[in-house]
Amino acid sequence: MSSSANEAASRASAVSSMGQTIPTDAEVGHPEGVRWGMVVDLDRCTGCQACVVACQAENNIALNEEQRVLERRAKTWIRIERYWEGEFPNAKARFIPVLCQHCGNAPCETVCPVWATYHNNEGLNVQVYNRCIGTRFCANGCPYSVRYFNFWNPEWPEPMNNQLNPDVTVRTKGIIEKCTFCIQRINRVQVTAKTEGREIRSGEVQPACAQSCPTSALVFCDLNDPESAPAQLAEAEAGRSYTLLEHFGTDPGIIYLKKVDPHAELEEDSHAPVETHA
Amino acid sequence: MSGLGRRRFLVGSAALAGGATVVACAAPERESQVQSFVLQPELSLPGQELWFATTCAHSSCGNSVVVRTIDGRAKKVEGNPAFPVNQGKLNVRSQAGVQSLYHPDRLTVPRRRRGLRGANEFEDLEWPAGLDLLTEKMSEARSVVVITGPISGTRARIARDFATAFGGEHVVYETLESTVWRKTVQDGLGARRLPYLDIANAHSILSFGADFLSTWLSPTQYGVGYGEFRQGHGERGRLIQVEPRMSLTGANADSWVYVHPGQEGALALSIAQVIAAEGLAPPDNWFNVVSQVGGLDALNAYAPDRVSQRTGVPVERIQEIAREFASHQPGFAIAGGPALASTNGLDNGLAAMLLNHMVGSVGQPGGLLPNPDLRSSVTPPTEPTSFADLAGRGNTWLEGDPPDVAIVFEADPVYGMPDATRFADALGKIPFVVGIGTIMNETLGHADLVLPSTHAFEEWGDYVPDPAPRQHVVGLQQPVVRPTTSGRSFGDILLTLWHDLRPNLAPPWDTMRDAVRANAAEVFRGGDFEERWVELLKNGGGWNDDWAPEFRSSPNWHINLLAEPAFSDNGVEFPLHVIPFEGVALGGGDETANPWLQATPDPISTATWTTWVEMNPSTAAALNVSRGDVVRIETAHGEFEAGVYISPAAAPGVLGVPIGQGHTFGGRWREDRGSNVLASLAPLTVAGAGGLAWAATRARVRPTGDYRQLPTIEVLPNARNDVEEVIVQITNE
Amino acid sequence: MQHLTALLPRVTLKQALIVGGATTPLLAGGAGVLAILLYLMAAGGTATPAPEQPIAFDHSVHAGDAAIPCEFCHRGVGSQAAATVPSVEQCMFCHSVVKTDSPQIQLLQAHWDTNTPVNWARVHRVPDHVRFVHAPHIQAGVACETCHGDVASMEEVKQVRSLAMGDCQGCHRENSASLDCATCHK
Amino acid sequence: MQEPVVADTKTSNRELLDFVFAWPAWFFAVGGALNGLLVAAFVVVILMLMFGLQFLGYSHPVYWGFLIVNFVFWIGVSHAGIMVSAILRLTQAEWRRPVTRAAEVLTIFSLLTAVQFPLIHSGRPWRTMYWTFPYDWNRGAWPNPRSPLVWDPSAIFTYLTSTILFVYVALLPDLALARDRAPNPVSRAIYGVLAMGFRGTTRQWRIQTVAGLLLSAIILPIFVSVHSIVSWDFAVTSVPGWHNTIFAPYFVIGAVHSGVSAVVTVMIVMRYAFGLKRFITRDHIDSLARLLIVVATVWLFFFLLDFFFGLYGTEPAEVDTWQRRLVEPPWVVIAITFIICAYIIPVPMWMFRAVRRNFFWMFVTTILVNVGMWLERYMVVVPALERKSGLTFTYGDYAPSLSEFILVAASFALVILGFLTFSKLLPIMPAADIKEGQILADRIRVGRANVPAAMRE
Known part of the structure; x- marks a missing residue:
């Protein structure tokens, strides 16, 4: 690659283990275009859930009442997964925010019979709610389990409905919903930029999760824009970058940066239980 | 900076007229109608978003927010990018403010008690009737007590002066108060205000129980620093967390060290001993302070091999911590949470402070930096009344000397004070209790008159964040929507009373808005104030950037090196330690009525909506219980039930229990849910500081035989990262 | 066979x-x-008869005879999503002196006096799952008449185009505008 | 080969058509019970339409369960009719004659039942025209041809259409027979219309026979394609345990296994219920059982192939899925039950001629096969979804709700009811075919020789 622009453009495929065989949309469709993506620095993420609530607030996600949590029908477009390592006193909790990966090669898109989910030319995995008929095939296909089905019509007791964001549809029963990268914000910025007759500025678009994240662990960016700070960050931190479940070959639009643990022994037996002394 | 940074924030009063019209009328049938407002402010068009900078709540977290409003309705709360405390970022609780605003169970009209106190029988009143009743009682009152949550700024000044004018006092109640840390800072640094933690530039942080990423003091501010600390420019910072129960901060630490409850100070001294003995820090730094606590000889009593048994930390581990901490400087040590909530909490805190002096991080970049003292014109953030004081007052009231009227605002001592203090009974001795708040809570449930207050987004106010970000900061609060209820702001209610009853003592302002404005005029003198005022409201407050104070006086050590923590019991009948903790969403329980917060999973257990108890697998095995089993946790002062969550991070013999549930008042999402661990705590205090030693209670556990599925986001218990397919990839570079 | x-x-x-x-x-x-x-399949945007309005506002008088430009009253059209209806205040700029004896103007006057908004019956609306933003269309030079018909000659405004998905798409296709679902669907 | 049924024309006419015109009491009892189940299911479906799918046991991330299992099951059963009928017809197997009609009717009704399941299972059935109706208007949004869910309807409806044609062509002479014997003018008129003027001329017979044979040949590839495509609903995804290249033939042979077993079950029931002892004989079930031994063994081979492919791939998630299916409780119970029911009990039993020729034991074993095969589909679909990837945090468990049990039970009711209704209205035994067999079997003496009375063309 001659320019860093091209490098940045193909990074998504470079980090994919199957990058050689599966072209990214950047390569096949729009080499010069936008590919929205996110860099998630796991070393910054504290698991504080700020992004989760920000997303709930921005996207009119139904209230996850206790019964829904118990039935495992709670909807959180972004969720903080917590994984344990080791045992007391050397137990470690690892957090990872998991949201729709906006895969360049998305398993959900091919299986939808009605094109309710498709890939647009900005690298977004779009869900068209009104088109969705609720076969839930996409949710099965998604290895990240980030697609959520509406078993009910959501309800907000008066006057709670006042807080609903008019830019986002309230999803009815029977359809799948998921993270949209706050497409309403992207659209708004695009319209504004168009009205003002200019290009979108780097960093002008911010989804709710990245905006609220206190530690700036989530950084939204155009992966094809070599000027954007996150793209440069991902470049600089190439040694730490990986994508989730690489072996599925989904070419995710979200690049994770590995958690740094100075005490981690990365050998085979690093996770063997350590002698306790309590 | 985000796109928000370039947006124009508005001044509430300028744009509110449009919103006012909308809210004044019922929401139109959006589908079929389009409304033509009578008056349309220049800036406001239907469907257009307007942004107002204000403050999130009455909370002390110090975040300034920007509220997105459309058609007069608040839609979304975002961080104020210009504000130095949170810098555009926001934590869970601040974001949920909009849901508290539109909570369906908010108090809408004044209510008068009909049945017994606490029986939740009220009748609705009109505002004039409610105010008349209050005026009548107040005019007869000889003494008044004003109990509020941690408020600051003009609101606090009014509360304080009001109480004084009516022959009473202003009591500030915080569920888990910061008094001990404040005392530690006073004694250990000689500073009157909480120091600024320069997390961003630190290379190591040694935290004794301070859950600064989740709930401790100003988590958003610390979170911003933490991001830089980890992956900013320069060396990656190391975080060592020492605590008996793994907090969210502990979960993010590079080294998480279990220490027996109350032994944090001993461990800190042991680390100090290693630093001194191994010469890990230049003696110039520490010789004087160590001399003040008895010199090296005294410290040698805390050599690792001597305290290893006592603290539960192996000798090598103590040495490792000392070396890691001392060799990655600048860095600092802080104490909080259970470390300060033992009976020897102040000693633990001072021991941690000793480490700061030893490594020379006091007043240095990357260490503890002084915050400027407040300008005299600014009312200081109200320092919480210590638990001992409050419990003492309660006793006085019980013994027959209660004030005539109590005014309670945004504080819930009936919920948060241990039952053993009999605070509800003490409050019951007060002939007339007025509760002011947005939603019912336990204390309001015990009131004779309940007045609805405006939500933080509906009223004027200002506040001084504490700890400040090393600057003079005053945050301003302006109404972003017209009040959706008949509520009035706390300040307005007090001012109305004041002018009615003691006009000669009353301040010159009639309303909260005037008061805030007058205060701002006093603080931000010079130039054209009108222009300045608009600017202040647009920015969400005012701050200066170029302040470099220093810690003024030398520390004043009263560290009792031999203090052993005392517990509620000798450990025979009640063998287990109860460590209550504040969750990242529910905190001390004030905001539990909010369904977003209720549904926000606890990061460690991923549990929602309930009270659980974190238990080590071995403890659970000994009790023959497993995940989801309901157990009864009994202390010498009460008992409660909780569902078992078996956690690999929980220490044997330690029960971690979240605070926040167990309310009987407060709407559909809060009532009759979980249990209140605080009620069963022993009323022990922290020696020398007076705070509640909430981590000093011992308990025993009885299985009830019931099973209740835990509402967790994780489906299988304890998903692991050390299986074949590692999800969170780790590197040690 | x-x-x-x-x-x-x-x-x-x-x-x-x-x-x-x-x-x-x-x-x-x-x-x-x-x-x-x-x-x-076809439903969801068929042309409808003119709804009854609380005040019989006559577009043919204002936009037709008086030739007031659309943007004069619908102020939001060039800059934001909704074209917006004018406030009562704006109506009253003129109608505090113009035709004050007309019964319809007196209705308007009543709203002004009592400080109550006018609830106009909505004529054009797209479903909740559609995001329609006026501004870019105006920027692109689409005339108001293209979608709203010859309002200047209508006594009662009614919807003249179906504004169904295919209708929008046809125009987008002709003008090489975006056909991405996410452009309009939210 | 087997001996043909020997009965004179009158007897066979009477016995074969009696049920059509008779109204036994049990018919109403059984029909009422089945209708009750259908009403219950109808209530469930209405509730689901009104209040969403909350009544089902699905949760995140297991979004497919009983209903899809049932869909696959009934598609599988539907393969029996064509398999038996078409292959046997093409190969001119003499013993097929009493079997074909029942098998074909079973195909139709199980197919009709199966296609309802994806519909009621979808979140918004009223919008499924986006899916099944390839229409465009001017939106530029056709159904997505990459999705196997779009291949499904085309395959299934092709199969349904051809099966109905197939049955109808075979039915023509019988309809004519029913017309001629109808007791009242109304039914005579209806049968008359349906018989399309079949009078039994040589020409008509020829056309009917040729059409039947042609359809048999055409329908075989369709029948193979249908279950292959159903298998691709799973095989084209990246879900571990689903994405196996062996799935298509594995599903097809599994379908034949369960379908032929279902045909045997149905025949035995018919034998007693409709009084067809003379026509359904031990020879028939013996033959089918022998067929089943082969089919079952091939199916087992494919099952093991699927298993070994999973293991040889050594993809951790795939191996985990197999471990979950076969080792972990509660799946191990289901796995053992299924393999015992579907193979270990029936096949060794079928080895014995005594079993093969015993109606009771054949009834029991074939029922067992279908219990096993239902569980097999359950094992294919659900455990894989519960443990989909390395994100162990999102692992879910599936517990079917009462609604799903009702819907599954109702699907059986629907098939049985359809079968009963058909047999009530039309001859369930191919009378003409049987009679043809008898004519072919009739022998006359020519001189000293005893020769067939009729020769096959």
Whole structure:
């Protein structure tokens, strides 16, 4: 690659283990275009859930009442997964925010019979709610389990409905919903930029999760824009970058940066239980 | 900076007229109608978003927010990018403010008690009737007590002066108060205000129980620093967390060290001993302070091999911590949470402070930096009344000397004070209790008159964040929507009373808005104030950037090196330690009525909506219980039930229990849910500081035989990262 | 085919009637179902008759005779999503002196006096799952009449285009505008 | 080969058509019970339409369960009719004659039942025209041809259409027979219309026979394609345990296994219920059982192939899925039950001629096969979804709700009811075919020789 622009453009495929065989949309469709993506620095993420609530607030996600949590029908477009390592006193909790990966090669898109989910030319995995008929095939296909089905019509007791964001549809029963990268914000910025007759500025678009994240662990960016700070960050931190479940070959639009643990022994037996002394 | 940074924030009063019209009328049938407002402010068009900078709540977290409003309705709360405390970022609780605003169970009209106190029988009143009743009682009152949550700024000044004018006092109640840390800072640094933690530039942080990423003091501010600390420019910072129960901060630490409850100070001294003995820090730094606590000889009593048994930390581990901490400087040590909530909490805190002096991080970049003292014109953030004081007052009231009227605002001592203090009974001795708040809570449930207050987004106010970000900061609060209820702001209610009853003592302002404005005029003198005022409201407050104070006086050590923590019991009948903790969403329980917060999973257990108890697998095995089993946790002062969550991070013999549930008042999402661990705590205090030693209670556990599925986001218990397919990839570079 | 036609002469009139009788309900039912499906597919934006308005505002007088530009009253159209209706205050700029004796203006006056908003019946609306932003269309030089018809000649405004998805798409296709679902669907 | 049924024309006419015109009491009892189940299911479906799918046991991330299992099951059963009928017809197997009609009717009704399940299972059935109706108007949004869910309807409806044609062509002479014997003018008129003027001329017979044979040949590839495509609903995804290249033939042979077993079950029931002892004989079930031994063994081979492919791939998630299916409780119970029911009990039993020729034991074993095969589909679909990837945090468990049990039970009711209704209205035994067999079997003496009375063309 001659320019860093091209490098940045193909990074998504470079980090994919199957990058050689599966072209990214950047390569096949729009080499010069936008590919929205996110860099998630796991070393910054504290698991504080700020992004989760920000997303709930921005996207009119139904209230996850206790019964829904118990039935495992709670909807959180972004969720903080917590994984344990080791045992007391050397137990470690690892957090990872998991949201729709906006895969360049998305398993959900091919299986939808009605094109309710498709890939647009900005690298977004779009869900068209009104088109969705609720076969839930996409949710099965998604290895990240980030697609959520509406078993009910959501309800907000008066006057709670006042807080609903008019830019986002309230999803009815029977359809799948998921993270949209706050497409309403992207659209708004695009319209504004168009009205003002200019290009979108780097960093002008911010989804709710990245905006609220206190530690700036989530950084939204155009992966094809070599000027954007996150793209440069991902470049600089190439040694730490990986994508989730690489072996599925989904070419995710979200690049994770590995958690740094100075005490981690990365050998085979690093996770063997350590002698306790309590 | 985000796109928000370039947006124009508005001044509430300028744009509110449009919103006012909308809210004044019922929401139109959006589908079929389009409304033509009578008056349309220049800036406001239907469907257009307007942004107002204000403050999130009455909370002390110090975040300034920007509220997105459309058609007069608040839609979304975002961080104020210009504000130095949170810098555009926001934590869970601040974001949920909009849901508290539109909570369906908010108090809408004044209510008068009909049945017994606490029986939740009220009748609705009109505002004039409610105010008349209050005026009548107040005019007869000889003494008044004003109990509020941690408020600051003009609101606090009014509360304080009001109480004084009516022959009473202003009591500030915080569920888990910061008094001990404040005392530690006073004694250990000689500073009157909480120091600024320069997390961003630190290379190591040694935290004794301070859950600064989740709930401790100003988590958003610390979170911003933490991001830089980890992956900013320069060396990656190391975080060592020492605590008996793994907090969210502990979960993010590079080294998480279990220490027996109350032994944090001993461990800190042991680390100090290693630093001194191994010469890990230049003696110039520490010789004087160590001399003040008895010199090296005294410290040698805390050599690792001597305290290893006592603290539960192996000798090598103590040495490792000392070396890691001392060799990655600048860095600092802080104490909080259970470390300060033992009976020897102040000693633990001072021991941690000793480490700061030893490594020379006091007043240095990357260490503890002084915050400027407040300008005299600014009312200081109200320092919480210590638990001992409050419990003492309660006793006085019980013994027959209660004030005539109590005014309670945004504080819930009936919920948060241990039952053993009999605070509800003490409050019951007060002939007339007025509760002011947005939603019912336990204390309001015990009131004779309940007045609805405006939500933080509906009223004027200002506040001084504490700890400040090393600057003079005053945050301003302006109404972003017209009040959706008949509520009035706390300040307005007090001012109305004041002018009615003691006009000669009353301040010159009639309303909260005037008061805030007058205060701002006093603080931000010079130039054209009108222009300045608009600017202040647009920015969400005012701050200066170029302040470099220093810690003024030398520390004043009263560290009792031999203090052993005392517990509620000798450990025979009640063998287990109860460590209550504040969750990242529910905190001390004030905001539990909010369904977003209720549904926000606890990061460690991923549990929602309930009270659980974190238990080590071995403890659970000994009790023959497993995940989801309901157990009864009994202390010498009460008992409660909780569902078992078996956690690999929980220490044997330690029960971690979240605070926040167990309310009987407060709407559909809060009532009759979980249990209140605080009620069963022993009323022990922290020696020398007076705070509640909430981590000093011992308990025993009885299985009830019931099973209740835990509402967790994780489906299988304890998903692991050390299986074949590692999800969170780790590197040690 | 021959084999099949060979069967035909054997069908008597009676049999034919029976066949007809037996199959007609079936066919009618099927056609009905099909019709309902087709209706459902096409529904969601058909042109509607003019709704009754709280005040009989006559566009033909304002936009037609007086030739007031659309943007004069619909201020948001060039800059944001909604074209917006003018506030009562704006109406009153003129109508505090113009035609104050008209009964309709007195209705308006009543709203002004009592400080109550006018609830106009909405004429054009897209479903909740559609995001329509006026500004870029105006920027692109689309005339108001393209979608709203010749409002200047309408006494009562009514919807003249279906504004169904295909309608929007047709125009987008002709003008090489975006056909990405996410452009309009939210 | 087997001996043909020998009965004179009158007897067979009477016995074969008696049920069509008779109204035994049990018919109403059984029909009522089945209708009750259907009403219950109808209530469930209405509730689901009104209040969403909350009544089902699905949760995140297991979004497919009983209903899809049932869909696959009934598609599988539907393969029996064509398999038996078409292959046997093409190969001119003499013993097929009493079997074909029942098998074909079973195909139709199980197919009709199966296609309802994806519909009621979808979140918004009223919008499924986007899916099944390839229409465009001017939106530029056709159904997505990459999705196997779009291949499904085309395959299934092709199969349904051809099966109905197939049955109808075979039915023509019988309809004519029913017309001729109808007791009242109304039914005579209806049968008359349906018989399309079939009078039994040589020409008509020829056309009917040729059409039947042609359809048999055409329908075989369709039948193979249908279950292959159903298998691709799973095989084209990246879900571990689903994405196996062997799935298509594995599903097809599994379908034949369960379908032929279902045919045997149905025949035995018919034998007693409809009084067809003379026509359904031990020879028939013996033959089918022998067929089943082969089919079952091939199916087992494919099952093991699927298993070994999973293991040889050594993809951790795939191996985990197999471990979950076969080792972990509660799946191990289901796995053992299924393999015992579907193979270990029936096949060794079928080895014995005594079993093969015993109606009771054949009834029991074939029922067992279908219990096993239902569980097999359950094992294919659900455990894989519960443990989909390395994100162990999102692992879910599936517990079917009462609604799903009702819907599954109702699907059986629907098939049985359809079968009963058909047999009530039309001859369930191919009378003409049987009679043809008898004519072919009739022998006359020519001189000293005893020769067939009729020769096959």
